[in-house]
Structures are given as C-alpha cells and as structure tokens.
Amino acid sequence: MMWTYILKLVVMLPLVCGLMIGCLYLWRRLESRMPGKPSTRGIAVRETMMISPGVKLAVVDFEGRRLLVSVNRAGVTLVDKAEGRVPVEPVA
Numbered sequence: 052m053m054w055t056y057i058l059k060l061v062v063m064l065p066l067v068c069g070l071m072i073g074c075l076y077l078w079r080r081l082e083s084r085m086p087g088k089p090s091t092r093g094i095a096v097r098e099t100m101m102i103s104p105g106v107k108l109a110v111v112d113f114e115g116r117r118l119l120v121s122v123n124r125a126g127v128t129l130v131d132k133a134e135g136r137v138p139v140e141p142v143a
Contacts, residue, residue, distance in 0.1 A: 097110040097117070107122045108130070117133040 093114060095112045097112055099107050099109045099122075101107055102121075105124050109120050109122055111118045111120055118129060119131040121128045121130050
C-alpha cells in the first residue's frame with residue numbers, strides 16, 4: 052500500500068511540475084498579445100506589407116519617429132524615415 056503511494060508520487064510530481072512550467076512559459080509568450088493591455092514598449096510595428104516571397108516592408112515607430120524598413124533573409128535595411136516628430140498614440 053505504501054509503495055503504490057510512493058510510485059504515484061514519483062510519477063505525478065514531475066508531471067504536475069512540468070505542466071506548471073509549461074503554463075508559465077505559454078503565459079509569458081502570449082501575455083503581450085492579450086487585448087486591453089496598453090503597450091509600454093518603446094517600439095511598435097504599425098504595418099507590414101509583403102513585397103515578394105521573403106521580402107517585407109514594415110512601418111515602425113521608435114522614439115517618436117516613424118521608420119520604413121525592408122526586411123528580408125539577409126537582414127533589415129532602413130529605407131526611409133519621416134521628417135519631424137510623429138505623435139505617439141497607444142497601440143491597441
């Protein structure tokens with residue numbers, strides 16, 4: 052009787068701990084995507100557009116400036132930046 056209890060404990064304890072760690076990992080990854088939470092990040096991707104397979108254009112707000120960047124397999128390249136300061140509105 053005591054051995055069955057110990058066997059269940061040895062099997063169930065790592066299983067429960069693994070589930071807890073997995074849930075915490077998923078919560079941390081998905082937390083930024085939850086609606087209703089205001090963005091406190093210094094950078095925000097406003098819009099992306101696929102130009103060709105493997106090449107995208109992205110509009111990025113960074114420290115009040117709006118940047119147009121090209122993203123491809125080789126890296127990220129600054130294409131253009133908006134003159135003057137762009138008002139920063141909260142990202143929904």
